[in-house]
Amino acid sequence: MKNKILIIYCFNLLFPVAFLAQDxxxxxxxxQQFIYFFKGSKYLVPHAAASLxxxxxxxxxxxxxxxxxxxxxxxxDFSDIGNGGTIAIPWNLLIIGVSPFNFTFDIIPTNERMxxxxxxxxxxxxxxxxxxxxxxFYRTVFxxxxxxxxxxxxxxxxxxxxxxxxxxxxxxxxGIAVFMET
Numbered sequence: 001m002k003n004k005i006l007i008i009y010c011f012n013l014l015f016p017v018a019f020l021a022q023d024x025x026x027x028x029x030x031x032q033q034f035i036y037f038f039k040g041s042k043y044l045v046p047h048a049a050a051s052l053x054x055x056x057x058x059x060x061x062x063x064x065x066x067x068x069x070x071x072x073x074x075x076x077d078f079s080d081i082g083n084g085g086t087i088a089i090p091w092n093l094l095i096i097g098v099s100p101f102n103f104t105f106d107i108i109p110t111n112e113r114m115x116x117x118x119x120x121x122x123x124x125x126x127x128x129x130x131x132x133x134x135x136x137f138y139r140t141v142f143x144x145x146x147x148x149x150x151x152x153x154x155x156x157x158x159x160x161x162x163x164x165x166x167x168x169x170x171x172x173x174x175g176i177a178v179f180m181e182t
Contacts, residue, residue, distance in 0.1 A: 001109065031056060031067065041098050045075065048096065048114045055119040059180075065126045067092060084121045085181035088128035090147045090164055094121045113139045116181065123177040129168045 027034040029044045032052055034045050052073065059065055073094045082097040096117060131139060138161040139145060148159040160167055 016038070021128070029068075029119055030070075031054070032071045032073060034073045034075060036098075038077055041075050042076060044098060044114070048075070051115040052094075052118040052122065056120045058074060058119065059117075059122060059126050062180075063126055063130060065108070065130050066095075071125065084122045086124040088125050088129075091158060092125045092144045094118070094125070095155055100148065112169070120177045120181060123150065123180045124173055127173065127176055128163055131163075133165065135162060153155045 019023070023037070023039070025036050025039065025042065027036075027049060029049055032049060034049060035040070036045060042171075056067075056071075069092060071092045071094065073096055075096055075098050078096045079097055080099055082099040082101045085095040085099065087093040087095070101113060129145075138158075142158055142162055145162045146155060146158040148156045
């Protein structure tokens with residue numbers, strides 16, 4: 001065990017850059033927090049933040065939704081094709097792929113892809129996070145939205161009680177988001 005610690009210590013002394021290689025940047029506003037990995041994405045962050053703010057305003061007007069927490073957006077550039085994803089348990093998180101989309105079967109104006117993507121993904125957050133009376137009761141009992149853990153099967157029940165719309169079929173979730181695009 002001591003040999004492993006000594007090897008790790010020596011490695012850190014010889015190659016300190018390996019542990020500092022991932023430089024995270026942040027861009028914060030009142031309602032959102034952007035985290036991005038590459039400084040090459042910095043030019044796109046203000047536009048994406050404005051697009052998210054527009055989507056928040058639009059969805060607030062339609063569904064009377066006000067998030068109780070900041071929405072975290074992770075900008076990643078780890079693939080060759082842009083995409084997006086949403087996680088609303090236990091926090092509201094959007095994962096946005098910065099790469100251009102594959103337009104083989106779709107036509108989307110490239111200057112509007114951030115607005116489209118932010119609106120689509122934020123619809124998932126609103127649908128999942130907006131609570132009804134019984135959801136609010138269980139969120140108060142459990143202090144927050146409960147994340148399901150495979151190691152603890154009982155957490156699946158608690159998670160369903162706090163955010164039941166997260167567990168609806170995917171066609172339903174995607175159908176609402178696509179409907180909101182039109």
